[in-house]
Amino acid sequence: MLALFAITKMLGKRQLAELSFFEYIAGITIGGITSEVVMGLENSIINALIAVVIFSAVPFLVELISLKSKKFRDFFEGTGTVFIKNGKVMEDNLKKEKYSTDELLELLRKKDVFNIAEVEFAILEQTGDLNVLLKKEHRPVTVKDLQLPYQAEKEPQTVITDGQILDEPLSIAGLNRRWLQEELEKLGVTIENVYLGQVDSNGQLTVDLYDDQLQIPSPQEKPLLLATIKKCQADLELFALATDSKPAKAMYAKNANKLKDLIQKLEPVLHE
Structure with missing residues (x-):
């Protein structure tokens, strides 16, 4: 077990996340050797360790070479296969990878896509995952699409754990x-x-409190500030409609528009 743990650490986290064809075969072989040792079918533990090290070293060397050579990487690790392109299903590619239409639809459902007509592009990666790009009209609306102001979000900082204050994250947050x-x-x-x-x-x-029965009131400062600014903007619009003085009407309307622009900038930050 210790030897297998050390070898897995040497190969890196990538081996835990995904396996290439070559790594898959090597993994099965190492598993077979290990099972023989555990079951006592292989009397020499040294020979078994040597075999495990050899079959582990080969994928490691293949990975090093693959990092430097794309042709070598494509040959041993494979490449992605396009299943849908420009909204059209590539039937020949499905047959090449031995996938049926039902299996393609199942993979799409796993991506929350139930209508194949909504898909612009889909590719089966060498790991067996299907990545999907929806047609533009079916993609979720983003802040950029709405042309709304936004600010980049920073990583949340954990400042308290187990009743103890963490000064470093607190300092990072300013x-x-x-x-x-x-x-x-x-x-x-x-x-x-x-x-x-x-x-x-x-x-x-x-x-988050130790006692889950306690209810924490939601902070109200930001929503209250936003509501106050909106009320001021609405009051200025009413004043502009109520007055007969043209200079006053123009002044109220001008400042109401300024507050309206300010609300559009502040709302993404102050809205809860």
Whole structure:
């Protein structure tokens, strides 16, 4: 077991995630050798270890060469096969990989695609996974598609674990212990009762308590601020409609439009 563990660590995490054809064959062979040793069919453990090392070294060398040669990599690891291109099913490629239409539909359903007419492109990777690109009209709408302002999100920082404050993540988030204590007071909890606490890219603290029966009130500062700005903008529009003074009407309307633009920029950040 220790020898197999050491060999797996040497081959790297990639071997745990996916296997090429060559690695698949080598894995079966190593498994067969190991089973013979475990069952006592192979009396010489040294010979078995040598065989395992040899069959493990070969995939390792193949992987090193594959990193430097695409032709070598394509030969031993295989290449992806296009199943759907420009919305058309490639029947010859399906037959080549020995896949039926039902199997293709099953793979699509695993990608939450139930209508083949929605697919622009689909490729079967050498690992057996099917990657799918939907037609543009069927893709989920993004913030960019709506032309809305947005900001890049940073990695959430875990600032509390097991009731202990973690100073390094807190510093990375640009915060300190005083801020953390103030936020905990707003939530009405003590540091000793917090199992896990995280700060998101907007500086919002969320906590998970040891006692799951306790209810944590949701922070209301940002929604309240957004609601206040929207009310000011609506009031200015009403003032513009109510006044008969042209200068005042123009002033109210101008500032209402400014607040409207401000709301569009702030809403992605302040909206909960």
